[in-house]
Amino acid sequence: MKVETQVDLTSSLTFHVPAFASHYVEVEKDDDIREALRYAQNNNLEILILGGGSNMLFHNDFEGLVIKMNSKGVDVSSDDGRRLEVVVEAGEDWHEFVLKSLANGWGGLENLALIPGCVGASPMQNIGAYGVELKDVFSWLEAIEIKTGQLKRFNLKECKLGYRESVFKSELKGEWIIVRVAYNLDRESPLRTSYGAIEDEISEINKIDLTHLDVAKAVIKIRNSKLPNPDVIGNAGSFFKNPIVKKEDFNKLKAVYPEIPNYPIDGEVVKLAAGWLIDTSGWRGHDRGTHGVHEHQALVLVNNGGATGKELWALAEDIMQSVKEKYNIQLEPEVNQISIGKS
Numbered sequence: 001m002k003v004e005t006q007v008d009l010t011s012s013l014t015f016h017v018p019a020f021a022s023h024y025v026e027v028e029k030d031d032d033i034r035e036a037l038r039y040a041q042n043n044n045l046e047i048l049i050l051g052g053g054s055n056m057l058f059h060n061d062f063e064g065l066v067i068k069m070n071s072k073g074v075d076v077s078s079d080d081g082r083r084l085e086v087v088v089e090a091g092e093d094w095h096e097f098v099l100k101s102l103a104n105g106w107g108g109l110e111n112l113a114l115i116p117g118c119v120g121a122s123p124m125q126n127i128g129a130y131g132v133e134l135k136d137v138f139s140w141l142e143a144i145e146i147k148t149g150q151l152k153r154f155n156l157k158e159c160k161l162g163y164r165e166s167v168f169k170s171e172l173k174g175e176w177i178i179v180r181v182a183y184n185l186d187r188e189s190p191l192r193t194s195y196g197a198i199e200d201e202i203s204e205i206n207k208i209d210l211t212h213l214d215v216a217k218a219v220i221k222i223r224n225s226k227l228p229n230p231d232v233i234g235n236a237g238s239f240f241k242n243p244i245v246k247k248e249d250f251n252k253l254k255a256v257y258p259e260i261p262n263y264p265i266d267g268e269v270v271k272l273a274a275g276w277l278i279d280t281s282g283w284r285g286h287d288r289g290t291h292g293v294h295e296h297q298a299l300v301l302v303n304n305g306g307a308t309g310k311e312l313w314a315l316a317e318d319i320m321q322s323v324k325e326k327y328n329i330q331l332e333p334e335v336n337q338i339s340i341g342k343s
């Protein structure tokens with residue numbers, strides 16, 4: 001295990017903001033992680049886990065040990081000819097795993113194609129897109145406890161996967177390192193095409209027997225046309241979560257803004273579109289030179305080049321305040337804020 005010091009993380013972060021790690025190590029095996037944890041303990045260092053760096057905004061350099069997950073491996077643990085359980089190491093690239101599963105004829109992940117990042121982070125916020133969430137295919141995960149180095153298996157219930165949430169982002173925040181995730185896949189799983197633009201895209205494919213791969217291709221095409229490519233323009237996807245509000249608060253808003261997009265979750269709460277709230281507060285295309293709000297996607301903050309994490313956060317705060325003033329709704333960031341308030 002080789003711990004490096006003063007490592008520039010900029011190119012490892014899809015926001016491309018300047019950020020150094022005072023200590024940095026890449027790990028491939030569970031025992032590498034345990035060794036890294038001992039190193040951090042002996043040197044009194046805080047720990048930060050890094051996957052693909054696509055859901056983080058660094059406000060400052062990180063004084064501590066960054067552990068970069070580089071473990072690889074995809075194993076079928078059970079297979080009845082139709083359904084199978086696939087166990088994947090945390091450092092595998094998510095989209096490559098999706099493509100690999102589709103090439104093998106395994107269905108279930110096609111709507112989650114092209115989400116950046118690593119497998120280990122997929123349960124962190126229960127990644128979701130185009131009507132599917134990770135929890136729909138999740139079987140279990142194994143994680144190492146930072147305090148003790150012990151390995152524990154968590155089932156679906158224990159992970160508390162919710163909308164862009166998990167137990168690892170709330171009660172157990174900063175306590176566990178996810179080392180592998182098991183997914184339930186199905187060669188004959190139904191195609192989920194009713195969401196958003198998938199239906200339109202699919203109708204253009206002149207084919208009777210659609211496959212999981214066809215759905216993935218449609219999703220990839222839609223995503224490429226809608227979202228800025230982080231290799232070209234720094235961003236971390238949706239910066240804010242869609243707010244979930246009480247039905248009575250929603251009814252008050254609807255009386256003033258009848259056109260407000262809404263997605264009832266149950267009889268008591270309604271999910272609103274953060275993008276619409278930000279757009280109608282006048283922020284889409286907002287330009288601060290080095291950074292701003294994407295011209296087509298009000299939910300996406302962009303680093304045009306040269307912006308710092310603090311500058312992007314100042315913009316996020318202005319947006320949150322403006323939406324609060326107009327709609328009395330407090331937006332919450334979806335992106336993880338790192339080294340916030342430190343200098």
Ligand SMILES: Cc1cc2nc3c(=O)[nH]c(=O)nc-3n(C[C@H](O)[C@H](O)[C@H](O)COP(=O)(O)OP(=O)(O)OC[C@H]3O[C@@H](n4cnc5c(N)ncnc54)[C@H](O)[C@@H]3O)c2cc1C
Pocket residue numbers: 014048049050051052053054055056069090115116117118119120121122124125126127128129176177178179227228229230235236237238336
């Ligand atoms: C263009 C773009 C589009 C996106 N679209 C979507 C989308 O459609 N749906 C969606 O849900 N998300 C989306 N995202 C957000 C992001 O891709 C996902 O949240 C992804 O799962 C993050 O993976 P990562 O490996 O990059 O995580 P990182 O950014 O490296 O880490 C995210 C958080 O998880 C922690 N973490 C990472 N790995 C581990 C681990 N193994 N154990 C414990 N903690 C860990 C980190 O410390 C950090 O707090 C998008 C991002 C971009 C840039």
